[in-house]
Amino acid sequence: MSHDITEAVDWRGNAVDCEACPHRDLKERGLCRPGHACVNDRYARRIDRFFNWNPALADSYLKHEHFEVRAIAAKHATVFLLPPLLDDPDEAVRWNAARRLPVRLIMKLRHDPHREVRIRVVTLLEDRDLVAMMDDPDYYVRLVICRKIDRNLLLKMVHDEETEVRRVVAARLPQQWLTRMADDDEAVVRLEVARRLPPDALHLMKNDPDWRVRYEVASRVDVAEVAGLSDDEDSLVREIVLARLTDESARVTDISR
Template identity: 45%
Template sequence: MTDDDLAAALDWKGRPIRCRECGHQAINAMGLCAKGKACIRDRRARRVERFLSVNRELADQYLDHPYFEVRAGAARYASVFRLAPLLDDPEGEVRAMATLRLPTDRIRHMIHDEETDVRIAAASRLTGRDLLPAIEDQAYMVRLTAVRRMPAELLPLVRHDPDPEVRAWVARRIDLRALPDMCFDPDPLVRRLVAERLPLDQLRLLIADSDFRVRFTVAERIAEEELVALLDDPEAAIRDLARERIAQVPQLAHHLEPAPAILRLLESDPSDPKEPQ
């Protein structure tokens, strides 16, 4: 049982709810609503949602209700042909729900809405160049939602986004031909994602990366003959991985042999009295 289930049954104006004053006594008798559980008059959004989820045919009549939680809940289940006016609703939650359900050709302008949640909803529905306004949005969640959906050919426009989470999604989806430019991203976790996708012949771009997680990813993927440079890596785990992979290639085994000691004969100094004459 949640706090929502324990809360008092009050309407959106804070007044106690009395079932005898409601016009839905017939469905109440059928067990399709219950005070404090599933009630269209309750001020708690979850209870309104429960009512509408089992009485969807009633949603249309609540699209102009004075309480925004009721309008938002009704917009989830109402006929899509009744939703267009809700794009101008004064409450962002209601506009967002209408944006999520209406055809995309009706919601292009919602990507410029003043409310972040509405712009996120629009970004989750729009495609192609309709998403371009979102890549400069001040809210990173709008940009992130757009980056997850936009065509790969548009992603180079976002590879320098100020938020590393957005750039991480760019690194996951960008065309491989544009990926090398992200080897110099300031965030090591973004660079590690780059290392996971970069073509093998380009991994040397990251072999001397400042972050050991990036170098470890390189050591896992790079061709064995390129691993020699990592035998002297500052991190033991990377050195061990490089040695392990090189050892599996007989032609490269000589790189693992210890360097022979070099002996030098020191010339004696004739002026040294300790030296035999």
């Protein structure tokens, strides 16, 4: 282990001085340990361990100069003291306060300047509160939303500017709205649509410019429509068409006997 990890220094880079610490009595009782569990240490893991051992002390550290101390103290402090931390200059502090507060108090964090806070806030909000975040400037925030929100609210996101967002929308959108995405600019989105459309609607995509989409169409479209792909430019598409037509011919022959 390197000296960087084993040394006991505070957030300013000074050596931790147990004699000057107001909690030196805790050391004698085994409730703190230099280099392992210490509120004055610059390493978050050691600060976290200190408050795990001494949660009752967290309230008095919510205004500490070091953001790591405030953020970790917020995990243990009395919940009624946390609302002011929603305006803390550090995103880790704001998030640790938000995760313990009722939804009505954290709504303003939907517009937090830091994307990580907004991403995490999404996990705490209900559908009606997420609708206002569908236009978030960060694509990953929108991606998390479209994975979580009720599928019946996804229609607003079918034209999202980010391909991966639209792909997830296509994977979750109620089937009756899927044809709205059948002409998406990106093949990966259209392929997701083709995989979910019912066979009787797949003919709408049989002229798709991407062979993977046409292959999906040829594999599942109603057999009455599949012949239209027998001259497809891609050999795999032609093969699946031929296989299906052969199977259908054999089935008809068996029925007529």
